Structures are given as C-alpha cells and as structure tokens.
Amino acid sequence: MTEEINFILDSAKEAMNGSIAHLEKEFLNIRAGKASPQMLGGVFVDYYGSQTPISQVANINAPDARTLTVTPWEKNMLGPIEKAIMIANLGLNPMNNGENIIINIPALTEERRRDLVKQAKHEAEEAKIGIRNHRKDANTDIKKEEKNGTAEDICKKAEDDVQKLTDTFIKKIEELLAVKEAEIMKV
Numbered sequence: 465m466t467e468e469i470n471f472i473l474d475s476a477k478e479a480m481n482g483s484i485a486h487l488e489k490e491f492l493n494i495r496a497g498k499a500s501p502q503m504l505g506g507v508f509v510d511y512y513g514s515q516t517p518i519s520q521v522a523n524i525n526a527p528d529a530r531t532l533t534v535t536p537w538e539k540n541m542l543g544p545i546e547k548a549i550m551i552a553n554l555g556l557n558p559m560n561n562g563e564n565i566i567i568n569i570p571a572l573t574e575e576r577r578r579d580l581v582k583q584a585k586h587e588a589e590e591a592k593i594g595i596r597n598h599r600k601d602a603n604t605d606i607k608k609e610e611k612n613g614t615a616e617d618i619c620k621k622a623e624d625d626v627q628k629l630t631d632t633f634i635k636k637i638e639e640l641l642a643v644k645e646a647e648i649m650k651v
Contacts, residue, residue, distance in 0.1 A: 466609070466614055466618065468609050468614070469606065469609060469614065469618060469619070469622045472602050472605045472606055472609070472622065472626075473602070473622060473625055473626065473629070475602070475605075476598050476599065476601070476602035476626055476629060477629055479598040479601075480594075480595050480598050480629060480630070480633040481633075483591050483594040483595050483598065483633070484591065484633060484636060484637065484640075486591065486594070487587060487588065487590075487591040487637060487640060488640065490587045491584065491587065491640065491644050492505065493505055493506055494580055494583055494584050494587070494644065494648070498529050498569075499526040499528070499529055499530055499531055499532045499567075499569045500526055500532075501519075501524040501525065501526055501532065503532065503554065503556075503569075504518050504519070504524055504532070504534070504549065504552075504554075505517075505519070506552060507548050507549055507552045507554075508548060508552075509521050509522075509541065509544050509545050509548040510544050510547075510548070511541070511544070518534070518545060518548065518549075521536060521537060521538070521541055521545065522534045522535055522536040522537060522541065522545055523535045523537070529569075530568060530569050530571075531566065531567065531568055531569065532556075532566075532567040532569065533564050533565070533566055533567075534549075534558070534564060534565040534567070535563070535564040535565075536564070536565075542560050542562070542564075542565065543560070545558075545565055546558045546560050546565055549565070549567070555570075555576070556569070572648075577648055577649055580648045581645050581648050581649065584641060584644045584645060584648065585641065585645075588637050588638075588640070588641040591637050592634055592637055595630055595633045595634055595637070596630065598630075599626055599627070599629075599630040602626045603623055603626055606619050606622045606623055606626070607619070609622075
C-alpha cells in the first residue's frame, strides 16, 4: 500500500479512537448511583467574570458512596459554586454549611435509571455517528488518491480496511454501552 493510503488509515483509526475516548468521558458524567467527583465535571462556576471548571476553584471529594463534598479554595466562592451546581441540572441538591458544600446523592429510582440508560444510549449513538463520519472522510480521501493515480485494487482494499476498522469500533461502542447499562441498572 502507498504511504498516503497508510496515512489515511492511521488518521481514521486515530479519529475513531478519539470518538471512543469522548464516549468514555461522557459515560463518566452519567452517574450510576455512586458518588464520584467526575459527576461535577461539566459544572462551570462564574469565577471573577469567567466560566471556570468547578475542579479549578474547589476540591471535590467523595467521602462515601452517597455523598460529595465541595470545598472551595476561597470562602467567597461558596455561593457561586452552589448556584452553578443547581444550574447544571444534574438532579443534585447542594447544601452550604458555611465551610463547604455537601451534596447527598439520592438513590436512583427505576424511572431515573431508565432515563440514564436512554442518555447512555444517546451518547453511544452520537459516538457511532462520529465513527461513521470518520469512515466517510477516510473513504473520500481514498477516492481522491484513486483519482490521483493510486491503483484501483489498492484503494478497494483500503476501503475494506476502513470498513473493518469501523465495524471494530462500532462493536467496542456496543460493548461499552452494555457495561454502562448494566452498571446503571444494578441496584
């Protein structure tokens, strides 16, 4: 195979790996009933006029499976952090005790678990769409190489390789989704 074709395949594989990494990160934000500092990963606080990730203005701990504590590095940040957690719409109810913010993680109801599974399936579908887009981009690049004089059989084999890559990554997404679904539904 030509160097260009190998580059296209490597780029496609790298992009698909990026989609998987993004999906794993999104799955961390979907809580499965256990308190985890990553649950607040998407929360941004108004820190002197700029939106800053909560992890950069406070220390987040999970002292037990049902509690999160958020200890700001500056006392005057208690209010804005509490407000940011509420605005983030995570279904959490922060309590400010003057020193830090305590968040009790409620046990998940059956309905909430189903909603979280739906959310996980949505994220998995988004990842699959990303994988398919990377496949389309790679195939487009391969077609350009064919027009530029690369042998037709080499390009056909490259397209087959891209499809095999796509199938492998879609299967990996399905596996990740199955694990996350089991984690969410486990009582």
